[in-house]
Amino acid sequence: MTLLAVERIKLFTTRSPWWCTLIALVLTIGFGALMAGTSEENIAPLTIAATQFGYTFGLVVVMVMAALAITTEYRFSTIRATFLAVPNRPTALIAKATVVAVLAAIVGEIAAFGSWGIARLMKPNVDLAINTAYEWRAVAGVGLVYGISAVVAVAVGVLLRHSAGAIAVLLIWNQLVEPLVQLIPKVGDDIHKWLPFNVANKLITGNPDPSTRDVLQGPPPSDAVLGPWPALAAFAGFAVVLFGIALVVANRRDA
Amino acid sequence: MIEATGLTKHYGRTVAVDNLSFTVGEGRVTGFLGPNGAGKSTTMRMILGLDSPTSGDVRIDGQHYRDLHQPLRTVGALLDAKWVHPNRSARAHLRWLAAATKLPRSRIDQVLDLVGLGAVANKNAGGFSLGMSQRLGIAAALLGDPRVLLFDEPVNGLDPEGILWIRKFMHQLADEGRTVFVSSHLLSEMAQTAQDLVVIGRGKLIYQGTVDEFIANATESTVLVRSPTLEKLGEHLLAAGAGISDDGDALRVSGMDSAAIGELAATRQIVLHELSPQVGSLEQAFIHLTGDTVEYRTEEPALGTTEEGPTA
Numbered sequence: 261m262t263l264l265a266v267e268r269i270k271l272f273t274t275r276s277p278w279w280c281t282l283i284a285l286v287l288t289i290g291f292g293a294l295m296a297g298t299s300e301e302n303i304a305p306l307t308i309a310a311t312q313f314g315y316t317f318g319l320v321v322v323m324v325m326a327a328l329a330i331t332t333e334y335r336f337s338t339i340r341a342t343f344l345a346v347p348n349r350p351t352a353l354i355a356k357a358t359v360v361a362v363l364a365a366i367v368g369e370i371a372a373f374g375s376w377g378i379a380r381l382m383k384p385n386v387d388l389a390i391n392t393a394y395e396w397r398a399v400a401g402v403g404l405v406y407g408i409s410a411v412v413a414v415a416v417g418v419l420l421r422h423s424a425g426a427i428a429v430l431l432i433w434n435q436l437v438e439p440l441v442q443l444i445p446k447v448g449d450d451i452h453k454w455l456p457f458n459v460a461n462k463l464i465t466g467n468p469d470p471s472t473r474d475v476l477q478g479p480p481p482s483d484a485v486l487g488p489w490p491a492l493a494a495f496a497g498f499a500v501v502l503f504g505i506a507l508v509v510a511n512r513r514d515a
Numbered sequence: 516m517i518e519a520t521g522l523t524k525h526y527g528r529t530v531a532v533d534n535l536s537f538t539v540g541e542g543r544v545t546g547f548l549g550p551n552g553a554g555k556s557t558t559m560r561m562i563l564g565l566d567s568p569t570s571g572d573v574r575i576d577g578q579h580y581r582d583l584h585q586p587l588r589t590v591g592a593l594l595d596a597k598w599v600h601p602n603r604s605a606r607a608h609l610r611w612l613a614a615a616t617k618l619p620r621s622r623i624d625q626v627l628d629l630v631g632l633g634a635v636a637n638k639n640a641g642g643f644s645l646g647m648s649q650r651l652g653i654a655a656a657l658l659g660d661p662r663v664l665l666f667d668e669p670v671n672g673l674d675p676e677g678i679l680w681i682r683k684f685m686h687q688l689a690d691e692g693r694t695v696f697v698s699s700h701l702l703s704e705m706a707q708t709a710q711d712l713v714v715i716g717r718g719k720l721i722y723q724g725t726v727d728e729f730i731a732n733a734t735e736s737t738v739l740v741r742s743p744t745l746e747k748l749g750e751h752l753l754a755a756g757a758g759i760s761d762d763g764d765a766l767r768v769s770g771m772d773s774a775a776i777g778e779l780a781a782t783r784q785i786v787l788h789e790l791s792p793q794v795g796s797l798e799q800a801f802i803h804l805t806g807d808t809v810e811y812r813t814e815e816p817a818l819g820t821t822e823e824g825p826t827a
Contacts, residue, residue: 266615273607274600337598340565341655344592345615347564347581514566 263346263355270338271329271359280325281367285374288318292375296382306386308395311379312464315402316434318371322364322406323430326413329360331423343515350507357414357503361407368406372399394469397488401463404492408460411499418506433457452483456498459484462491516541516694517562517663521571524557524718531557533718534571539696539711541662544689546709546726547698548801554718555698556594559667562696563592575663587616591656592665596648601641605632605651608640609658616659626654646677653684664688666697670704682708702801706730714801738768738776741789748785755779765789 271277291314299306330353333339346352376399380388390396417426438455442448452458461482468481484491517539524532532554539545549555560566562573564580575583575590583589599608609623627633630650635643640651649669656664666685670678685708689695699705705712705726712729714722722729741764742748749759749766757771768776773792780787 262614262617266611269607269611269614270600270603273603273611275602332600336600337595338600340594341598341612342615343565344563344590345587345612347583347586512567514560 263351264359266342266346267356267359270333270342270356271363274332276328276332277325277363280321280328281363284318284321284325284367285371287321288314288371289374289378290314291317293378293382296379299383299386306379306383306388308376308388308390309398309465309468311376311388312372312398312402314375315368315372315405315464316461318368318402319406319409320431320434322367323409323413323434324427326360326364326410327417327426327430328423330356330414330417331421331426334417334421335423340515349511349515353414353418353507353510357411360414361410364410365403365407368403369400371406372402392469394467397466398464401488401492405460405463405495408492408496408499409457411503412456415499415503415506418503418510449483453485456495458482459486459491459498460495462486463488463495466491517573517575517696518577519558519562519571519573522558522561522568522573523570524554524561524566525569531718532561532568532715535715535718535720536571537713537720537723539694539713541694542689542692543711544685544695544697544709545711545713546705547696547713547715548702548705549698549700549715549721551700553700553715555700555715556667557718558715559592559594559665559696559698562665563590563594585616585659587612587618587659587661589659589661590663590665591659591661592667593649593652593656593669594665594667596645596652599640599648599651602639604637605640605643605654606636608651609655612655612658618658622658626657629657630654645672646674649673649677649681653681661693663694664696666695668698668700670699670701678704736769736772737793738771738773739765739789739791739793740768740776740787741765742780742785742787744785747783748780748787751779751783751785752776767793 292311295310295313296306298304299310304310330339333342342352343349376388376390379386390399413426413430416429417423420426420429434457438452438457441455442452444451459482462484465481466484466488482491486494519538520536522532522535523530535554535558547555547558557566558573561568562575562580573579580586580590599605605627606623609626610620613620613623624633624636627636630653632647632650632654635647640648643651653666653669656666666681669681673681685695685697689710697705697708699708709726712722712724712726713720714729722732739762740748745764745766752759752766752768752771755771755775757776758769760767760769771779773790777787777790780790
């Protein structure tokens, strides 16, 4: 608990997490409003999935926030001050990842319910009640994916130690590599089904109810083979393994 | 007490610290002296568990740093005053350190007042001058009221007032019975700050002992003698076993103090015009001892042989 308090103080006594939180919320909720505002009953009806269209943009910002939380420590050598105060490096880094993941999850939930809420306000006549398991996953699942993605970002930050490098790797991987892998002939689609962010996306977009979702509305559904919850477990497992590697490396490396 | 035994650190093929053994005692200021690049900072990082030694061992009061429970209560260190987030206030910087060590918040204000930063505690550390950053670093080191204190080049870049303040402060800390280990590449600074010395060059131990002994051993004292019958005096001095060197119209005598030279002159009825002991400077002593171990040596410029000489 002590270490969680330490990391909480560190995170909230600098400005970047506040800015990243604000940008993530404005982006996602803004896209929710955009989807609601441009929807038309017959051509592009507003659905719960459609209100979550902006979640990947918020995800990118949240990962930048998480990566910065650790890489700025390396940049300003406060990581050394941290390891002097807490020589058990794995516990110090686990505390950091936990605090960052919790913040990311909260941002995700506010972003998701905010996007859904603003759509309801703008289109009170459209039925946007959250009834089915799919609808709950599509909204509440965003926070879970953000939280786990934050752990991935912290792990990459620990391994690379440079803000620019870590952010570049995360963005290129999330925004370019995963979508573009599908273009590889023959094997591309099979690889894509198992890439971590696509797997995570399965929780939010996977197994839609035929009655509530037209495939063309909202974020494109994930083609991951796992079911939505096993997919989330797989994504969490991936994050844990990557973070475990980062802990081993940080523990062995000269600080 | 800090105890290093056979401490060695390799970075690739470079040997930064080479089989270094020394002890730093309690209640004294121990200077850690060596030219730039001698391995002082690396040694300090190994003491603090930031870098792992390639071989050898270093313990603080019998324990490895990384095994200490709430180490800031035992060891305070200032390795680099810039180890702060520039957009975090001085108070917030100390707040998370205090939280990690379960110290009461009142302790933060105590140390801030102690180093004279109370008035700027809520300002961002990025805007601090070097002197203020050093004070903040010292405040952080003192936070847990530790028995052992390590400072790496604490007076670097400070104005005279700041240097004086740090010097006094270290004596005060040592007088309170703490172990104070402070590195510097300036012997004159160490001579005024430290009682004991650990001197290294190229990662190897050169000397360990008191400052006075170091200066006495390292500076070869000579006596300058002037006399109308210099040649005759020289012969007698040589016969008495002293070493002499010609210094223009005077003789530089080594291996014999001024009293002995005066008595010798009196018994031989030689008139002396000058008899003055010459004490070598600290810098000479330092260079004398570490001369072979400086990593980045400058070549003596060969004046007058360059092709781009004055053409006018």
